[in-house]
Amino acid sequence: MVRVEFLGPIARDTIEIEATTLKEVSEHLKRDDSLVDWLPKCAVAINDIMVSQLDSRLEDGDKITILPPVCGG
Amino acid sequence: MELYDGSLDVKMIFGKWLDEESHSNYGAYIPFVGTIRAEDGIEALSFDIYEPILKRWFDEWQERAASRGAIVKMAHAVGDVPIHTSSYISAVFSPKRRVALELIDEFVEDFKANAPIWKYDIIDGKRVYADDRSTPMSGAGVLS
Numbered sequence: 001m002v003r004v005e006f007l008g009p010i011a012r013d014t015i016e017i018e019a020t021t022l023k024e025v026s027e028h029l030k031r032d033d034s035l036v037d038w039l040p041k042c043a044v045a046i047n048d049i050m051v052s053q054l055d056s057r058l059e060d061g062d063k064i065t066i067l068p069p070v071c072g073g
Numbered sequence: 074m075e076l077y078d079g080s081l082d083v084k085m086i087f088g089k090w091l092d093e094e095s096h097s098n099y100g101a102y103i104p105f106v107g108t109i110r111a112e113d114g115i116e117a118l119s120f121d122i123y124e125p126i127l128k129r130w131f132d133e134w135q136e137r138a139a140s141r142g143a144i145v146k147m148a149h150a151v152g153d154v155p156i157h158t159s160s161y162i163s164a165v166f167s168p169k170r171r172v173a174l175e176l177i178d179e180f181v182e183d184f185k186a187n188a189p190i191w192k193y194d195i196i197d198g199k200r201v202y203a204d205d206r207s208t209p210m211s212g213a214g215v216l217s
Contacts (some may be wrong), residue, residue: 008121040214043211052215053215069213072209
């Protein structure tokens, strides 16, 4: 199982899903209509390290963080 | 990197940073202050921060600055920040002015684009995500 956390304005509870790659996480999240507008705009981190490859491997217990558009300052 | 609940005490933090580097032999100290402007009927802005990734982002900047003989510092507010007060300050210390002038520009711009911070308008007591002013981070869209 991996944990998926949604930050900032997405305002959703953390979920736990079975996935061995980021691609499987993507497929799972794309089935959720409420996330369809968010996903193209969101960046992703695995265990707090930013990633940009959909084939990134996941280990049991990994934390996937979904980061929507930012505006600090 | 420093995070504070609510508005920043700008004079205190800048003074502290000056004291911290008073004997470091830097010839230039260039501060930046971000202040909440009154516009569109807002009472305040409000901020969420994801600290683990912000810390990594900041540490990478500290390394970049070090490679040019400089250091960067920053402080940001968490939660509500009323208009006419400060939510973000940063500074660069460097041996000579040119590096500091260039770095403060690069650092503040990258901060706006890639620091994991989310902004909300406070209007009539409601917290509304500042969607139109927010920018997707580098690598956004990988899941779509």
